[in-house]
Amino acid sequence: MSGKTILLVEDNPDDVALTLRAFRKNNIANEVVVAKDGVEALEHLLAEKGAQEMPSLVLLDLKLPRLDGLEVLRRLRADPRTKLLPVVILTSSKEEQDLVNGYALGANSYIRKPVDFNQFIEAVRQLGLYWLVLNEVAPMGRRV
Amino acid sequence: MKRTGAKAAEAPDFRALFESAPGLYLVLSPDLTIVAVSEAYLRATMTKREEILGRGLFDVFPDNPDDPAATGANNLRASLDAVRQNRAANAMAVQKYDIRRPESEGGGFEERFWSPLNSPVLDSAGELVYIIHRVEDVTEFIRLKQLDNEQQKLTDEFRARAEKMEGEVYLRAQQVAEANRQLQQANAEMSRLYERTKELEQLKTQVLETVNEAFVSMSADGRIVDWNLLAERTFGWSREEAIGRVLSETVIPERFREAHLRGLARFLGSGEGPLLNRRLEVTALHRDGHEFPIELTISPLHWHDGHVFNAFLHDITERRKAEEALQQSEERFRLLVEGVKDYAILMLDPQGQVVSWNQGAERINGYRAEEIVGQHFSRFYPPEDVASGRPEIELKVAAAEGRFEDESFRVRKDGSRFWADVVITALHDQSGKLRGFVQFTRDITERKRAERVIAERTVQLEAANQELEAFSYAVSHDLRAPLRSIDGFSQVLQEDYAGKLGPEADDSIRRIRAAAGRMGQLIDDLLRLSRVTRAELQRGQVDLSEIARSAALELARQDPARHVDFRIADGITVEGDPQLLRVALENLMSNAFKFTSKRPDACLEFGASKQNGQPIYFVRDNGVGFDMAYAGRLFGAFQRLHAVNEFPGTGIGLATVQRIIHRHGGRLWTDAAVDRGATFFFTL
Numbered sequence: 001m002s003g004k005t006i007l008l009v010e011d012n013p014d015d016v017a018l019t020l021r022a023f024r025k026n027n028i029a030n031e032v033v034v035a036k037d038g039v040e041a042l043e044h045l046l047a048e049k050g051a052q053e054m055p056s057l058v059l060l061d062l063k064l065p066r067l068d069g070l071e072v073l074r075r076l077r078a079d080p081r082t083k084l085l086p087v088v089i090l091t092s093s094k095e096e097q098d099l100v101n102g103y104a105l106g107a108n109s110y111i112r113k114p115v116d117f118n119q120f121i122e123a124v125r126q127l128g129l130y131w132l133v134l135n136e137v138a139p140m141g142r143r144v
Numbered sequence: 145m146k147r148t149g150a151k152a153a154e155a156p157d158f159r160a161l162f163e164s165a166p167g168l169y170l171v172l173s174p175d176l177t178i179v180a181v182s183e184a185y186l187r188a189t190m191t192k193r194e195e196i197l198g199r200g201l202f203d204v205f206p207d208n209p210d211d212p213a214a215t216g217a218n219n220l221r222a223s224l225d226a227v228r229q230n231r232a233a234n235a236m237a238v239q240k241y242d243i244r245r246p247e248s249e250g251g252g253f254e255e256r257f258w259s260p261l262n263s264p265v266l267d268s269a270g271e272l273v274y275i276i277h278r279v280e281d282v283t284e285f286i287r288l289k290q291l292d293n294e295q296q297k298l299t300d301e302f303r304a305r306a307e308k309m310e311g312e313v314y315l316r317a318q319q320v321a322e323a324n325r326q327l328q329q330a331n332a333e334m335s336r337l338y339e340r341t342k343e344l345e346q347l348k349t350q351v352l353e354t355v356n357e358a359f360v361s362m363s364a365d366g367r368i369v370d371w372n373l374l375a376e377r378t379f380g381w382s383r384e385e386a387i388g389r390v391l392s393e394t395v396i397p398e399r400f401r402e403a404h405l406r407g408l409a410r411f412l413g414s415g416e417g418p419l420l421n422r423r424l425e426v427t428a429l430h431r432d433g434h435e436f437p438i439e440l441t442i443s444p445l446h447w448h449d450g451h452v453f454n455a456f457l458h459d460i461t462e463r464r465k466a467e468e469a470l471q472q473s474e475e476r477f478r479l480l481v482e483g484v485k486d487y488a489i490l491m492l493d494p495q496g497q498v499v500s501w502n503q504g505a506e507r508i509n510g511y512r513a514e515e516i517v518g519q520h521f522s523r524f525y526p527p528e529d530v531a532s533g534r535p536e537i538e539l540k541v542a543a544a545e546g547r548f549e550d551e552s553f554r555v556r557k558d559g560s561r562f563w564a565d566v567v568i569t570a571l572h573d574q575s576g577k578l579r580g581f582v583q584f585t586r587d588i589t590e591r592k593r594a595e596r597v598i599a600e601r602t603v604q605l606e607a608a609n610q611e612l613e614a615f616s617y618a619v620s621h622d623l624r625a626p627l628r629s630i631d632g633f634s635q636v637l638q639e640d641y642a643g644k645l646g647p648e649a650d651d652s653i654r655r656i657r658a659a660a661g662r663m664g665q666l667i668d669d670l671l672r673l674s675r676v677t678r679a680e681l682q683r684g685q686v687d688l689s690e691i692a693r694s695a696a697l698e699l700a701r702q703d704p705a706r707h708v709d710f711r712i713a714d715g716i717t718v719e720g721d722p723q724l725l726r727v728a729l730e731n732l733m734s735n736a737f738k739f740t741s742k743r744p745d746a747c748l749e750f751g752a753s754k755q756n757g758q759p760i761y762f763v764r765d766n767g768v769g770f771d772m773a774y775a776g777r778l779f780g781a782f783q784r785l786h787a788v789n790e791f792p793g794t795g796i797g798l799a800t801v802q803r804i805i806h807r808h809g810g811r812l813w814t815d816a817a818v819d820r821g822a823t824f825f826f827t828l
Contacts, residue, residue, distance in 0.1 A: 012625055012629075014625070014626075014628070014629035014632070014633070015625065015628065015629075018628065018629070018632040018633075021632075021636065062621075063621050063622070091621070092620065092621045092622075092624045092625050092628070093617065093620050093621045094620060094668075094671070095616070095617055095620055096675075113624075113628055114628075114664075115624060115627045115628050115631055115660060115661060115663075115664030116631060116657075116661055116664070117628070117631045117632040117634075117635040118635065120628070120632065
């Protein structure tokens, strides 16, 4: 399990720090790769250079510089390599349009970041348990 | 002229020949004057030629005044008339015709029997010139038979003559029989005609009784001669009573009688009758004295020597009433239409010429009725519309589809334009023929202006709404992120430096985190409030009872230590937006739950009642309540009536509830008292 990476797409360094702390607090030891915007995220996942390992999970913020989270999701789902990659939207927004669009574009889950850090830690705990331990990844999630 | 010594070459003396002929001959002119007579005739009738020539036949031979049964003269006259008329011989049966005895022989009349034959003498043109009246004196023969005189001598003497005469008598009898036969035939024809006449009379009566008109017939002397059943009903006189009465005194009101008689006299005098054979409407008189209008047609008919006047008529009281009612109704409508000022109401003929014009039309279009009636309605259109044939097209559409509606520019008399709302309706008569159009025009320039303003405002509002969306999104996302940092890193401090900062620092961190939490709650509530305003209503059936029950369960779950008596009425369903109504009801329920938190016997009720037939829904609690003096502030955002540390909350909940209720077209109000609970009522 520990060999599997998590891609965290998040532009706010505070949120990055708090998220990493939440992983730590929950003993999630997977390597976390951070992409600071949508372009970086796509480069990481779809770049031809090197035979990079696909992450086990992508945590995707929606409001991102350059390319926003929904557009990143749309492109991931359009590419056969990342079509079945588990993507969890992790965002501040609770707007209905974001929820609907997120699921419509193929998000596997949608989690709103709570203000209360304790609740956030709990959310990350469940998220890690579910997606990194319990969930079986589709075989096509691998590079073909 | 010499009567003797006639030469063979000369024409014989016909006069002498005639006068001395052995038969009994009398020659009559067509007017029955005696012009010639034979000697034998003179002898037989005991007359002298010079006494009878030039005299009338019946002057010379009158009937025996002493014989009341005398028929001779009459029968002879009939026979002669027949000759005159038919230009053919006419034989008479043996006839008793007494002869006047000369005074010298004692006077009086002598009984005689005759067998006469009357023959015409015609000229080359067939005109009657003379009648030859030939008779046999059969007096002796008759007398012989009567007296049964056996004097053989006489018998012998007369037998030869009698035989000869009997032959002639037989012949005459034959002729008489033939005449009788013809007479019988004529009789049969006569009685057939009589029957036919009777039938026709019956038929006439039947027709006149069944015809749906009163029939009155008047003779030239002004008396009623015929009168059918309907005439009886119309005028109140029976047929028996009416026939023979003077018409004018029976059915014409007194003041019109003289005119009636004048008209009758004029027609009889000059043949002029301007009122005849025409449909007339006049006033008639009933037997009971009341007058009533009738419609009639009088036809004069030439009948025998004079005239009769036939009239068919009927009472038109009902029709008059209907006509008057119609007239009044038309007048009312005319006044109504003319009086309308906000609409131009005008009638057009099928070609589009203005037929009528009301005050509204004058006000809106600027023309007075006398200026515009008869003009074509296309002058109300701008020139470019006239050029493109728009007026004609609109009429065509109205005629085809019954109605044409349009909003477009029209032109006033002074040339200025205005926005007009125009409805053109086609008018058809009962047979479906186009009779014209009625056009309603309203000046909607002001409304158009207002619509333009509204459209501009709408665009502005939409822009503002979009800004609000963007703002809400930014609030949702960006305002919360720093809060997470504040809370998160405060906790980092708390965890990583616990016990190293001192109790004051620990308390400060706790307060920082509480404030961040509250601000997060505020942002969430504000977003919900704005969503309630922006979201479109999705109407459907909503089970309020079910929402209240699930809200109660959730509240009880959140605070299991509390004991609250929930009383939720069943089966309250309404129409509305399910999500928004859920938000509203949950808000009211959680409010009630919150404000009863200090009561051990907390009771929370949801139900419905009716006021003026309208359903009212309510959420009632027995909590701390509030002073109604502040009730007005209750529904404003961020307004609170209690301290936060006493009852937590952002003060946005009731504002949200009110918006939801208002968006459903309903009303929200409250009734409360301090420490005596609160009830929130709403309608939808």
